[in-house]
Amino acid sequence: MQIEFSAESDQGKIRESNEDSYVANGDHAIFLVADGMGGHAAGEIASQIAAAAVEEALLQREPGFEMRELMRLAVENANERVFDTQKVKPEFSGMGSTLTVLTFFDSHYYVAQVGDSRAYLFRDGALSQLTQDHSVVWSLFESGVLSKDDISHHPQKNLITRSIGTHPEVEIDLLTDKVSAGDVYLLCSDGLTDVLTDEDIERAMKNGEGNPQKISEELIREANSGGGPDNITVIVVRLVP
Numbered sequence: 001m002q003i004e005f006s007a008e009s010d011q012g013k014i015r016e017s018n019e020d021s022y023v024a025n026g027d028h029a030i031f032l033v034a035d036g037m038g039g040h041a042a043g044e045i046a047s048q049i050a051a052a053a054v055e056e057a058l059l060q061r062e063p064g065f066e067m068r069e070l071m072r073l074a075v076e077n078a079n080e081r082v083f084d085t086q087k088v089k090p091e092f093s094g095m096g097s098t099l100t101v102l103t104f105f106d107s108h109y110y111v112a113q114v115g116d117s118r119a120y121l122f123r124d125g126a127l128s129q130l131t132q133d134h135s136v137v138w139s140l141f142e143s144g145v146l147s148k149d150d151i152s153h154h155p156q157k158n159l160i161t162r163s164i165g166t167h168p169e170v171e172i173d174l175l176t177d178k179v180s181a182g183d184v185y186l187l188c189s190d191g192l193t194d195v196l197t198d199e200d201i202e203r204a205m206k207n208g209e210g211n212p213q214k215i216s217e218e219l220i221r222e223a224n225s226g227g228g229p230d231n232i233t234v235i236v237v238r239l240v241p
Contacts, residue, residue, distance in 0.1 A: 001181060003029060003104070005237040006212035010220050012191055013228030019043035020189050020233040021051040021097075030058050031102045031235050033117045035189040037163070038095030046082050046095040050164045053078035054101055067105045068174050071112045075099060075164070075172050079114075082165025096163035100131060100187050102237065104179060113173040114162050118193055120201065122184040127202035130175060134162035152194040181241040184210060188219070191230035195223045212236035 007024035011017070019036035021044070034050045036043030057074035078099060086092050098115025111119050116133040132138060133151075136159040140146040151157060162171055184205060192201075200222060208215030216236045223232045 001179070002240045003237060004212050004240055005031065005235065006216040007031075007233075007235045008216045008220050009233040010191075010224065010228070010231070012231050013224055015229075015231055017041065017044065018231045019047055020191070020231040021047035022187075022233050022235060023051050023055045024235050025055060028059060029104045030055055031185075031187055031237055033098075033100050033187045033189055033233050033235060034164070035098040035115065035117050035191075035231070035233070036095065037097065038092065042092040042095035043097070045085070045092060046097040046165055049082050049085060050078040050097045050099050053081045054099065058101075058103060067103070067108075067110050068176060071101060071103070071110055071174055072172055075101065075112050075114060076170065079164050079170040080168075083168055086165070094166070096166040098160065098189070099164045102185055102187055102235075104239075107179055108176050109179050109183075109185065110176045111174070113175075114164055114170055116160050117187070117189045120186040120188075120198075122186065122202070122205040123180060123182070125206065127198055127205060129198065131173065133160075134173075135160045149197055157190075157194065179239055181239060182210065183239045184212070184215070185237040186215075186219075187233075187235040187237075189231060189233040191228075191232035192219060192223050192234055194230060195226035195228070208236075210238055212238050 034047035036047030098117040100117040101112040113131040
């Protein structure tokens with residue numbers, strides 16, 4: 001299958017800078033979103049280091065590689081680089097990043113997840129969230145204390161339980177499944193999902209009629225129309241027969 005994609009990152013209406021980073025490498029089917037955290041530009045540095053480390057690792061595929069293992073090693077490498085940077089540059093102490101990675105190989109998609117950026121799949125007219133947020137509020141949602149729509153309004157919504165670079169080791173969610181012609185995948189930072197519900201995202205997918213550029217532009221526009229309280233990054237990938 002061929003890949004069509006669009007990647008957009010917007011500062012939003014409130015933030016003074018954009019600490020999101022992304023990779024959209026269509027030639028090698030590497031897509032990722034990283035949402036940095038940490039003051040004095042440290043978040044931007046963390047997300048840039050993480051994004052570059054993962055892309056570099058995934059490009060160095062050796063014959064006979066196993067994709068799940070390669071994804072795991074790539075994310076671990078990103079974690080090590082961000083963590084080690086703080087040792088030599090104390091001014092970046094406490095920085096970290098989320099990381100959501102998507103790639104394709106041998107008729108399967110592969111996703112690696114750390115933090116609360118998300119991956120979605122739009123298939124046969126229906127949207128499903130592939131990843132789980134590593135956050136305090138997601139735990140409350142899973143336990144039935146919160147509804148999913150309440151997550152974005154909770155005062156602890158920004159407390160994540162896993163991140164890249166804040167500890168010497170990181171726990172990674174890895175998932176894979178077969179692809180289907182016409183699949184549309186969305187990677188996004190929480191600047192989108194803190195404003196738009198899954199129903200809003202699904203409607204944008206339908207309105208975009210499978211066109212990644214139209215979908216990404218509508219999602220960014222709607223998030224900013226909803227206040228744009230955070231940086232907004234979206235990558236839309238469509239598989240074409």
